Amino acid sequence: MTTTAPSSAAAQPATSSAPLLEVTDVQKWFPGRSKGLLSRTGNPVKAVDGVSFTVHEGETLGLVGESGCGKSTTGRVVSKLIEPTGGAIRFQGRDISGLSRRAMRPLRREVQMIFQDPYSSLNPRQTIGTIVGTPFRIQGQKPEGGVKKAVQGLMERVGLNPEHYNRYPHEFSGGQRQRIGIARALALRPKLIVCDEPVSALDVSVQAQVVNLLEDLQSEFGLAYVFIAHDLSVVRHISDRVAVMYLGKIMEITDRDSLYESPMHPYTHALLSAVPIPDPAVESRRERILLTGDLPSPSSPPSGCVFHTRCPKYRTELSDSQREHCRTTQPVLEEKRPGHQVYCHFPQVRTDLIDGQPGPVRTTGPKTA
Amino acid sequence: MSTAQPVTVRPPLSGEPFLSVEDLKVHFPTDDGLVKSVDGLTFSVRPGEIVGIVGESGSGKSVTAQAILGLHKGSRAQVSGHIWLGGRDLVAATENEMRQVRGDDVAMIFQDPLSSLHPFYSVGDQIAEAYRVHNKVSAKDARTRTVEMLEKVGIPNASSRYDDSPHQFSGGMRQRAMIAMALICKPRLLIADEPTTALDVTVQAQILELIKELRDELDSAVILITHDLGVVAETCDQVVVMYGGQCVEKGPVDQLFDQPEMPYTWGLLGSMPRMDRVRATRLLPIAGSPPSLINVPKGCVFNPRCRYSDRVEGRKCFTVHPALEPSTPEHEVRCHIPPAERQQILLTEIRPNL
Ligand SMILES: Nc1ncnc2c1ncn2[C@@H]1O[C@H](COP(=O)(O)OP(=O)(O)OP(=O)(O)O)[C@@H](O)[C@H]1O
Ligand SMILES: Nc1ncnc2c1ncn2[C@@H]1O[C@H](COP(=O)(O)OP(=O)(O)OP(=O)(O)O)[C@@H](O)[C@H]1O
Ligand code: SF4
Ligand SMILES: [Mg+2]
Ligand SMILES: [Mg+2]
Numbered sequence: 001m002t003t004t005a006p007s008s009a010a011a012q013p014a015t016s017s018a019p020l021l022e023v024t025d026v027q028k029w030f031p032g033r034s035k036g037l038l039s040r041t042g043n044p045v046k047a048v049d050g051v052s053f054t055v056h057e058g059e060t061l062g063l064v065g066e067s068g069c070g071k072s073t074t075g076r077v078v079s080k081l082i083e084p085t086g087g088a089i090r091f092q093g094r095d096i097s098g099l100s101r102r103a104m105r106p107l108r109r110e111v112q113m114i115f116q117d118p119y120s121s122l123n124p125r126q127t128i129g130t131i132v133g134t135p136f137r138i139q140g141q142k143p144e145g146g147v148k149k150a151v152q153g154l155m156e157r158v159g160l161n162p163e164h165y166n167r168y169p170h171e172f173s174g175g176q177r178q179r180i181g182i183a184r185a186l187a188l189r190p191k192l193i194v195c196d197e198p199v200s201a202l203d204v205s206v207q208a209q210v211v212n213l214l215e216d217l218q219s220e221f222g223l224a225y226v227f228i229a230h231d232l233s234v235v236r237h238i239s240d241r242v243a244v245m246y247l248g249k250i251m252e253i254t255d256r257d258s259l260y261e262s263p264m265h266p267y268t269h270a271l272l273s274a275v276p277i278p279d280p281a282v283e284s285r286r287e288r289i290l291l292t293g294d295l296p297s298p299s300s301p302p303s304g305c306v307f308h309t310r311c312p313k314y315r316t317e318l319s320d321s322q323r324e325h326c327r328t329t330q331p332v333l334e335e336k337r338p339g340h341q342v343y344c345h346f347p348q349v350r351t352d353l354i355d356g357q358p359g360p361v362r363t364t365g366p367k368t369a
Numbered sequence: 370m371s372t373a374q375p376v377t378v379r380p381p382l383s384g385e386p387f388l389s390v391e392d393l394k395v396h397f398p399t400d401d402g403l404v405k406s407v408d409g410l411t412f413s414v415r416p417g418e419i420v421g422i423v424g425e426s427g428s429g430k431s432v433t434a435q436a437i438l439g440l441h442k443g444s445r446a447q448v449s450g451h452i453w454l455g456g457r458d459l460v461a462a463t464e465n466e467m468r469q470v471r472g473d474d475v476a477m478i479f480q481d482p483l484s485s486l487h488p489f490y491s492v493g494d495q496i497a498e499a500y501r502v503h504n505k506v507s508a509k510d511a512r513t514r515t516v517e518m519l520e521k522v523g524i525p526n527a528s529s530r531y532d533d534s535p536h537q538f539s540g541g542m543r544q545r546a547m548i549a550m551a552l553i554c555k556p557r558l559l560i561a562d563e564p565t566t567a568l569d570v571t572v573q574a575q576i577l578e579l580i581k582e583l584r585d586e587l588d589s590a591v592i593l594i595t596h597d598l599g600v601v602a603e604t605c606d607q608v609v610v611m612y613g614g615q616c617v618e619k620g621p622v623d624q625l626f627d628q629p630e631m632p633y634t635w636g637l638l639g640s641m642p643r644m645d646r647v648r649a650t651r652l653l654p655i656a657g658s659p660p661s662l663i664n665v666p667k668g669c670v671f672n673p674r675c676r677y678s679d680r681v682e683g684r685k686c687f688t689v690h691p692a693l694e695p696s697t698p699e700h701e702v703r704c705h706i707p708p709a710e711r712q713q714i715l716l717t718e719i720r721p722n723l
Binding site: 204207238270273279292294 | 425426523539540541542568569570571572573574575577578596597598599600601602603604622626627636638640641642645647651652653654655658
């Protein structure tokens with residue numbers, strides 16, 4: 001539209017620039033396991049089933065949802081650790097979903113991943129120097145001044161003592177190990193880092209150190225993050241935009257503050273209502289929407305809206321004909337308010353879920369017309 | 370609909386505590402020296418009360434729980450002080466007596482569900498067995514009761530999952546099965562050690578609901594160990610904040626969140642992102658690392674990381690161990706800064722950044 005700088009809604013990426021990463025209708029199906037004695041191959045596990053989103057340079061997209069909804073699989077497909085079953089992944093405008101290993105190699109350095117578990121993701125028999133230096137060797141890169149110097153520089157940057165170059169992972173605490181993983185991911189100066197639950201295993205105080213480090217590195221190097229987590233408080237803190245996943249699909253995606261202050265999908269409502277807030281006065285007036293039952297199996301997802309079997313709105317608020325619609329027709333993820341996409345036939349803004357008081361509905365777009 | 374919100378805050382409980390821990394010390398002799406994991410801990414839990422224990426990793430929360438259950442008996446651990454449970458001192462009890470206590474009065478939910486489920490037996494049978502040890506009922510009745518309990522903790526199709534072995538359950542389901550096993554015996558004291566840390570928020574909400582139900586139905590006493598202050602705010606009546614094996618602050622949940630007075634508690638609250646706040650600034654981690662439990666800092670255990678020790682005259686923070694002293698009758702704090710000054714710091718320096 002105009003060239004005015006985007007307002008505080010930094011969440012709305014400047015529409016003029018092309019996204020760094022563009023994921024369109026990506027699927028990842030795993031072969032079904034044969035069941036029981038009458039060994040017949042089961043239905044495929046639709047771990048990720050038609051996911052679309054974009055990430056701009058320097059932006060953080062949060063990815064949340066229950067265990068097993070497909071967050072890690074999405075992250076691994078995006079970092080090309082596994083091949084998608086269908087759909088397109090464009091990186092800097094170029095479709096990389098079909099690229100061969102060879103053709104992928106120069107791009108690999110641009111996208112890195114940090115793993116959840118700081119204990120199992122580092123080889124216990126390698127020194128920190130070897131671990132952090134591996135990406136240089138794989139890529140056949142000779143950094144100026146040698147690998148050792150580069151690695152020690154990285155260690156320093158993430159707050160590790162460079163003298164500990166020859167130490168082994170078990171000699172470090174959880175937070176320090178997570179820093180080792182971060183240093184390794186940074187080695188090749190990537191543009192995008194997929195962070196899969198990078199702070200979930202850490203103590204709050206150490207968690208705060210790592211979150212701050214990720215933010216500093218982002219502003220220093222213009223990094224973009226896909227930040228996977230099940231802690232919705234951390235995600236609110238670090239993300240510009242947030243996508244909520246359920247059973248392999250995105251239920252809702254919008255800028256951070258809209259997602260938390262005026263969420264529209266019944267699943268997001270339930271998730272937010274379930275997060276306890278460290279303030280007893282607020283806690284005592286909040287409504288808690290309990291979801292019943294378990295996540296359905298991703299190899300036989302429900303018909304129509306995949307959430308309808310657990311949807312509180314479906315159960316208690318809709319008429320018979322509306323329910324029929326939920327059971328038979330798949331919603332599509334579409335824009336229901338500016339910049340706010342929702343997968344639901346009957347979306348509704350709620351503003352009372354976090355502090356227990358209906359607040360003014362925030363508008364998502366720039367305030368100046 | 371503008372009627373006043375129902376007040377869900379429970380009236381303060383009076384009455385005798387069901388569990389009283391007095392000056393508890395648990396020290397482990399190791400090759401490197403004596404590890405003082407718990408060093409003079411005092412707190413109590415009344416029937417119907419949920420007491421939260423919070424503190425960073427390694428502060429002695431699990432070791433405290435293990436001591437209450439008598440799990441250090443027969444090990445090299447040196448346990449002293451008193452653990453009064455319904456009038457008797459568990460520190461002095463024999464292993465045999467403890468076994469009985471563990472079955473009849475006290476149940477525990479462990480952080481790691483696999484450690485307490487046997488891999489070869491069905492989940493249902495293990496729970497039914499636990500039930501029958503303490504209740505004279507037929508196998509059939511025990512099965513019915515078990516299925517009810519599994520349903521209650523949110524296992525779908527509980528009767529058909531009864532015969533599954535633990536590995537056929539997902540991690541979250543195992544955790545719920547273990548909670549069913551702890552609750553089925555209707556314990557008078559339930560100790561839950563990080564019962565929901567591995568679970569996602571929706572399941573966590575269900576489990577916390579169950580624990581509150583147990584408390585409401587049976588007037589059980591509950592100790593909830595967690596590092597999630599949100600969980601504490603939602604569930605607990607009283608809070609014990611632990612640091613370096615000691616209690617540094619304790620009090621009713623509202624006072625603790627509204628008027629925290631110990632610098633470590635300030636640090637804890639400040640380092641946590643809040644979902645109910647529009648993001649303003651960076652998180653504020655507590656500088657430094659946890660204290661050595663072998664060479665415990667002289668004076669206040671928190672002094673190497675405390676930003677306020679220069680407010681205390683005569684370097685007292687580095688020489689004198691502060692006592693846990695009441696700030697209000699219900700609220701106790703271990704810090705040399707005088708109460709009035711602490712409240713001033715809270716108001717002018719801490720609150721604005723929380
Ligand atoms: N290699 C695989 N083969 C078969 N199924 C798989 C495979 N990897 C993942 N899945 C299944 O795909 C679904 C999504 O898994 P994924 O690990 O992406 O979930 P997640 O959202 O990351 O969960 P969590 O929060 O527990 O890490 C799950 O049902 C999982 O069992
Ligand atoms: N058997 C033992 N021998 C020696 N030291 C021990 C033993 N058990 C525990 N410790 C030490 O005691 C301290 C307290 O441990 P504890 O397990 O109680 O911590 P915690 O507060 O539960 O931490 P977390 O939040 O990580 O579970 C730790 O430093 C631990 O290493
Ligand atoms: S006693 Fe001193 S060192 Fe300890 S918390 Fe208080 S001010 Fe800080
Ligand atoms: Mg995952
Ligand atoms: Mg513990």
